[in-house]
Amino acid sequence: MSARSDRITEAYLAGCEAPDGPLRHARASLELSETKRLSWPRLLPRPIFVDEAEYRAFGRDLVTIYELVTGLPQRMYGGDFDRFRTALGIDDRHAALMCRLLGEGPPPLYGRADVYFDGSAFKLLEYNIGSALGGLDMVGTLPKAYLKVPSVAEFAAEHGLGFLDMGSDLAEALRGAGKTIGAGEPVVAILEGPGGMARYGHQRRAIAELLAENEIDCLVGEIGDLKFRHGKPHLHGTGVDVVLRYYGLEEMLEQPDCDELLEPVFRAHEAGQVVVWTPTNVFSNKGTLAMLSEFAELFTVDERAVIERVLPWCRMLGRPGAGPDTRRIEDCVARKDQLVFKPAGLYGGQGVVIGQEVDAATWRETLEAGSRAGSLVQEIVPPNVETVIDPETGERSEWYALWAAFMTPSGLSGGGIRAIPPGGTTVITMINNANVRNTCLFTC
Template identity: 40%
Template sequence: MVDRVTELYNKESLLDGSPLPTIMTEVERDPQLANWTGSYLSRPLFVERREIEAFADDVLALFDVITSLPERLFGGDLDAYCAALSIDEGRKKLITRLGGTTPPRYGRADMYHDGTSFKLLETGIASEVGGADRAGAIPRALLEAAPFAEFAERHGLGYTHTGRAVAGALAGAGAAVAGGREPVVALLEGPGGLANYASHWNTFRDVMRGFGLDFHVAEIGDLTFPGGKPHLSGRPVDVILRCFTVEEIMGDPHGADLVEPVFRAHEDGRVVLFTPMESNLFANKACLALLSDPRHHDSFTAAERELIDRVLPWTRSLKDADAELLAYCRTHREELILKPNAFYGGVGVIAGWTTPQEEWNRAVTAAVADGAIVQRRVVPRSEPVVNPRTGEVEDWQAAWGLFYTPGGYAGAYARAVPAFESPVIGVTAYKNTRTAGVLHY
């Protein structure tokens, strides 16, 4: 099923002389997006406002369920919870350094639309998720282009600006620390991280500054701590937007020394670490398996079970999997996808439908030791797109990213690939991935 506004947009795009197929050139020239080095889909995606906001409500409700899992399933025993998620002792010590507290609602849920409804792939409970820079800036730039603005007005199009929501969340987080002045926010990458992600985070910086934030991008090693207060180039920092990961800290010989002063400053109320490392207790994909596993159904209310069944594909952990589950995985290869617990961006993902049987069998066996999850495949609906060079309509498929902050739903964007060209849709996972803005009606 193709979205009805998509059909109208493509119909107008196919008219002789229509400016719509090349309208994304306006976005490419936008000053706020000039630092980003990726590529855009030649049209935005469209969704009914009521549908995406209802799914956002489901994501937020699921956030509350997931962050209650240690208490519900393990009696508050974080050691047992981490063991179930295959989080080793070193990582557990880092993640729970601040006591294992519940993180603020902040992240990006990833989902597919299967033609009937959205299906959740990952909850994305993390502050290091990307895309918030473009999610609001792309539709804003489109609406400043006269030909698109005219189409948008006729069809009642709008959007939720992710950048505005994130800027508000960060300003609110820093208010108690800044002592009446405007808070200073530093987005911090891991050691050496800006070599790969500078263009992404500098684009985000420009968007945040556009909303009045005193916002800076650096690496964790750039901080100093006079009097225990973090400073960046002599400037006091009130909020640290954490974009360094557990793996980056664990992988650096000085990682523990770099992050410990940040933890102490957060504990002393000198800075707000947004979000704390505890987010990684719940970003782990094995959390989805705990939700989906029928052995835990009695731990959820009837309404929560209905929510889980509605939005989440069948998901199981292969940690200590029994013979029945392993046999099912081997037999139903073309319906399943394997995902490592702690990675993101498509790293380590193995799609059964593109993998020879013997190779799949070996991957399933290895996943038992690694504690990966297996999930039922969701086939994303077709997103027909007019090729601006040929004028032909081509089928693409999209992974949607839904952002949320402590204030609730915070907008969306999407990544798209030519239909069935890649089993993983993501900028870091596949070179032909394109980014698309999202507008609602």
């Protein structure tokens, strides 16, 4: 991190030292709606600071990585999408649904990059290219809430702090999507899968609040709540122009009526009666990053420089139907403490195994099983730590920080942090780790 951001961090921590220091208790002073409090139940006691020039430069690299990933079918397979998805281990059933709305060109730039700062540079761990992005409701909204706290507002003014406003960038992206079908001010529907609102409803409603703050008319529901009138989807009686898709492919495939739920939405998109944002998540497959890493010679000098700058070494371990790659498995066994194993098509930390956190037998079993199921190995990137002062006790503690960089068609649009205290697993996911805390970023 830059010397400037380090100085600002130390200044903020100094303001948290005194038991009655207003910065120390800023989190407790946040004015948040009940919806947002339910969406962000576990907040780190302070925001994180990042050098804006450094962060935006990394954002430009993320745009390049997106362009390279979405260009892989052409670059590596002569435009043969079937060969591309087969190399990633995507079967016919998944591919048919993933690619139904893909169209001729790449999907719009929209996603979340999960990133570590290794002490000298940002390193890309995963690139979630697609619409079902966790955490975006916090980006932009939480900094605004912090700036309403007088002590934080004074600190921000003194140190020239700002933030990237994901809400306004997303609103503009959705307006642009609506214009492609002639919608002036679009009605946006945030759609979960069947039963999804029971588990994630507070988070989806928080996104709706974010969009409403940016003057977007937004509805929330499940895909099964849609009614179709002359082919156009309606939710709660209102016609929908843009669908912000939060129904995941795997959860839809578990439904006996999967095709009956998806087909009317597909047809409405194809007929120009609604825009599904975004139409596919095929490029979120983690194997795409392994392809960039392994076949860097296919790219230009400038493109290779970006790959080498931001992407850790990673390789595909295998794909469904293929036999074990014995040589690669043995290499990974020898490098156990340097590698992390990831299933190529899962998300939310599912199936991730850190080599140094398991014994040798478990690591070998994981690699051998993964080589048949579509997976990759990636060089471990050591995360940076962020110091936090407990508002109640005044004790200092260090937390591993996983950065989230959110991207829209305008480029880098915001960021957030998920953090965890050292001592347990370093897989930082909100799904199954109660120790994880969230916070926002301020730029300096």
